[in-house]
Amino acid sequence: MNILTFRSNEELNEAGAGIITGLVQTNPRAVLGLATGGTPVGIYEEIVKTYRKGMVSFKSVTTFNLDEYVGIPEDHPESYHAYMNKHLFDHVDVSRERTHIPNGNAPELEQECARYNQLLDDAKQIDLQLLGLGHNGHIGFNEPDHALVSGTHIVELKDETRQANARFFNSIDEVPTHALTMGVGTILKAKMILLVVRGADKAEIVHRALKGPITTECPASLLQTHPHVVVLLDTESGRLINA
Numbered sequence: 729m730n731i732l733t734f735r736s737n738e739e740l741n742e743a744g745a746g747i748i749t750g751l752v753q754t755n756p757r758a759v760l761g762l763a764t765g766g767t768p769v770g771i772y773e774e775i776v777k778t779y780r781k782g783m784v785s786f787k788s789v790t791t792f793n794l795d796e797y798v799g800i801p802e803d804h805p806e807s808y809h810a811y812m813n814k815h816l817f818d819h820v821d822v823s824r825e826r827t828h829i830p831n832g833n834a835p836e837l838e839q840e841c842a843r844y845n846q847l848l849d850d851a852k853q854i855d856l857q858l859l860g861l862g863h864n865g866h867i868g869f870n871e872p873d874h875a876l877v878s879g880t881h882i883v884e885l886k887d888e889t890r891q892a893n894a895r896f897f898n899s900i901d902e903v904p905t906h907a908l909t910m911g912v913g914t915i916l917k918a919k920m921i922l923l924v925v926r927g928a929d930k931a932e933i934v935h936r937a938l939k940g941p942i943t944t945e946c947p948a949s950l951l952q953t954h955p956h957v958v959v960l961l962d963t964e965s966g967r968l969i970n971a
């Protein structure tokens with residue numbers, strides 16, 4: 729595991745964007761696993777800047793997002809479909825047929841999970857999976873539990889996750905109770921994982937995830953078993969790791 733700590737957000741964003749655009753420059757048909765949440769926004773901004781300079785093209789790239797809320801429309805401003813359009817897809821030349829996000833409004837959610845798993849199987853392997861980290865150690869929406877699910881599945885969000893994400897909604901009551909998420913098995917199958925974490929409030933979970941016991945009670949701790957993980961931290965989130 730390669731853990732890099734950055735003094736400024738700009739440097740962290742440039743490093744994250746550089747890894748992703750560098751991969752696409754060398755492999756224009758790369759399969760990218762993408763994340764949402766507050767953490768990757770600055771990285772997407774840097775990617776768009778690189779694209780606008782004509783230094784990278786996404787036209788042959790395939791993307792798979794980690795997760796989507798259940799029960800809010802795709803055009804709801806806080807859906808992960810809307811997020812990806814706003815922060816990346818509307819600004820680069822990615823082909824929409826090759827972008828994939830689970831459909832949280834599918835009439836049969838189990839069938840939707842099976843469909844998403846099939847698409848992932850057809851793509852064979854994600855070349856780079858971008859991840860943020862939840863305060864309770866979740867990756868994607870894989871919440872701490874006594875057991876974890878390998879493939880895409882429906883998950884009931886923990887109260888702490890709904891509270892953390894309430895900042896994006898008018899009130900906690902509007903935060904969906906369920907989501908569809910790629911499973912930990914699929915995440916760990918990626919060739920490379922790029923975990924990005926920011927903020928003093930994540931210092932403890934970063935330490936637990938990267939240095940603590942490997943346990944399903946902290947899903948991110950399973951990343952310790954992966955052969956190629958790069959972790960980008962700011963000084964605050966890396967405080968305990970670097971102590």
Ligand SMILES: O=P(O)(O)OC[C@H]1O[C@](O)(CO)[C@@H](O)[C@@H]1O
Nearest residue numbers: 764765766767859860861862868
């Ligand atoms: O980047 P944030 O907003 O702190 O969220 C951390 C993680 O939580 C999620 O938003 C899900 O709650 C993930 O998508 C993200 O990786």
